[in-house]
Amino acid sequence: MIRSVKYSFALSRLAKNFSTKSIPRQPSYYHKTGKDPLVYRTIGQQLDLSAQRYPNNEAVVFCDEDKRLNFSDLKSQVDRLAAGFIRLGLEPGDCLAIWAPNYLFWYLSMLATTKAGLISVGLNPAFQGPEIKYALNKVNVKAIVMPESFKSQHYYEILKTIIPDLDNFEPGNINCSSIPSLKTIIVDSKDSYKSAFKFNDVCDIATAENTQKLKKIESNIDPDSPANIQFTSGTTGLPKATLLSHYSMINNGIHMASRFHLYGGERLCGLLPLFHVFGLIVSKLSALSAGATLIVPSPGFDAESTLKAINNEKCTTIHGAPTMYISLVEAQKKLNLPINTLKYAGTGGAACSPQFIEDIGQVLNTPKVLNGFGISELSGATFFQDLDGSREDMLETVGHLNDHLEAKVVDRDGKVVPFGTPGELLVRGYSTMMGYFGDQEKTDEVMGPGGWYRTGDQFILREDGYGIVVGRLKEMIIRGGENIFPKEIEDLLITHPDIIECYVVGVPDKRMGEEACVFLRIAEGKEMDAEKIKEFCKGKIAHFKIPKYCRVVSDFPKTLSGKVQKFKLTEIFEKGL
Structure with a gap:
């Protein structure tokens, strides 16, 4: 059975909930006070x-x-x-x-x-x-x-x-x-x-x-x-140098450990590179602050080594990027190791579809799969799932706003939109970067009045503090005046049984300005083309969102932290490869 697209389903649920609420709707602002105070230490x-x-x-x-x-x-x-x-x-x-x-x-x-x-x-x-x-x-x-x-x-x-x-x-x-x-x-x-x-x-x-x-x-x-x-990962342009303080880093680590229920005796398998904010703060510093053990399977990510480390070291949790979990699921289907100690799997750095979360839970024998949202400029995790959260929230959202942070969603004019309305996510709090090293101009572009950091992400904020990522504003495809967010299409396509991994990018078009092109990695022995994609999408998303082009690839250009470099996919299309 084809599962509902997470973004579309979440929007319909929000619309239903708001239909019973009084008008006017409340502005999309949330402050998570936190039960434990921030610490002032290095x-x-x-x-x-x-x-x-x-x-x-x-x-x-x-x-x-x-x-x-x-x-x-x-x-x-x-x-x-x-x-x-x-x-x-x-x-x-x-x-x-x-x-x-x-x-x-x-x-x-x-x-x-x-x-x-x-x-x-x-x-x-x-x-x-x-x-x-x-x-x-x-x-x-x-x-x-x-x-x-x-x-x-x-x-x-x-x-x-x-x-x-x-x-x-x-x-x-x-x-x-x-x-x-x-x-x-x-x-x-x-x-x-x-x-x-x-x-x-x-x-x-x-x-x-x-x-x-x-x-x-x-x-x-x-x-x-x-x-x-x-x-910054350098998926577009030259990387910027994000400067973080002791205070922002250690508090993010401490509060992520609390959210993950990390204690002494827990064993965290960290897959992300240590130079990356997720690997350094969300994994390393959370384990350090909690007295937990950080297990590093290999210098560079290797699916087989990771599965053996989880099994041999009796890991209780695992942190990795979505692309890493895709490889782990494929490897575990072949190795079938007796993995039975994991309490949860944490992921972030890229969007996750409901189908993807289901696969991780079933194949890796993991009771919970927690997705999150964060960026280097905010010292790592900003939203993350709770271990005791509902299954519905786990599948629909990137979790709840972290302790001691404020979030709001604004329109193009900077005006706060009502809860449940898409707009740009802004965040304020202890975790905000000190600035871009040696680049005040770039710092001023993202740091707004009052200390609000502009994430550049199209986002939906719920009244209860949970969030839904619609997509990167810079990745938005404008087709004949219609706004298309690749993530919505990706969430649908990944439910196709023959598709292992997929990414959608905008490509130039003389008539429409831009069209959507999907790059696919498909199961062995299967075939896929634009017509099959169109047939699969028909009746599930609006016609203008259906990708006009389809390219099947054996792998994707990625950063070491697992992010797909979409600008390189656009270059591949333009070169006719």
Whole structure:
């Protein structure tokens, strides 16, 4: 049986509910006060507190590296590394980039920066020379930590493409006109590189004087000071550098742990890259604050390794992007591992259809599948499902507004629309970014009067604080004056039994301005074309929303965090591929 399209069904339900309410309808504004107060502490202070409360609890497990640390050992290693950074000459406020997949040294380095007063900069491990040069210069990075290699990526050699005379410098004394701020390179390797320090050596070089200096620095770090820079995923244009504070990050982690019912003894399998706001805050910092264990199956996402880690480590929860769950479902159908410990699966970063949520629950033997909504500029999760929420809300919405945040939905003129009416979502609260690093103009574009952040998302807010994502305003297709949101079409098409994954984009059209084109990944041995799509959609959505074009592909261009780069799909169409 074909399930109702989530967006269309939710709208009809809202219309029915509002028909019985008095007129005029209330403005679409909601404030979630929260039952627990916000905390005023740094991320480093949270680590110390967790080590004190849960010293013997397992903090992290990196399965591929076969490395495990309890909270007491984690604090000890982080303190040593932070003092080592100080020994290298790094000062509070300096930017330290981490250019790597999910290795233990990534986890340790980020926490060490929070204790030494540095600003960690998460870089996509797939970045190539020009992208690295742009990122390092954008935020004036002084030091970079990286592995020797990962898959076909050799990091030191890539640096040499933008710093040709790299081997001429001594460790800690890089002097390059193309990246003038960069002074120090740290490589996690047994081998030596002429201009770089070994990561393990940095952990061991601190003196008593460095340790004392670290304590003084820690005592002076303001929770409102910057802790991390998130580069936007770059699905359109050059990435912006989102600056986040200790205060926004740790409070988001704490309140997400509360919503997930994470406690000491819980075991969270984190699939998202640590450089991404979901992996860093919603997974890593929520587990850290709760005394729970973070399980990292492999440096890069691998479905089979993940399923084995869930089974072997008895994971109680899992966090991943929708595209990752698609791969997990396909792999589990083949492996059929005895997964029976999961309490819920959390997802976000892209839209989820009801059919998709059903598949995760059934194939991965997961009682609850919780979807959420969040962005880097808001320190991660902003709306998320509740574990005790209704099945109806789980299928229809992206959850409830998070504690201590305000939300409102406005029209094109900035006027608040009534509850249940689509418009642009604006959010205000503790989690809002400090701004885009070195780019006041871009910051002013998204930060409105009164501290409201403009998300750029077409959104529906209910009176009870639950939300429904209609789509990105920038992704909206305007066909002959009619507004079309790709997500509505995607939610319908994914219910087709032969379609595994689908994404809709707008493509140029001389007569209508734009038309919808759907890119599909279909089941083996099946066929799909525009006529079959049209027949399937007939009677389920308005005729003008039915995609005119259909392209079947074997895979989609994606960021490492699992987001499909829709602008590349448009480019593929325009090239006639």
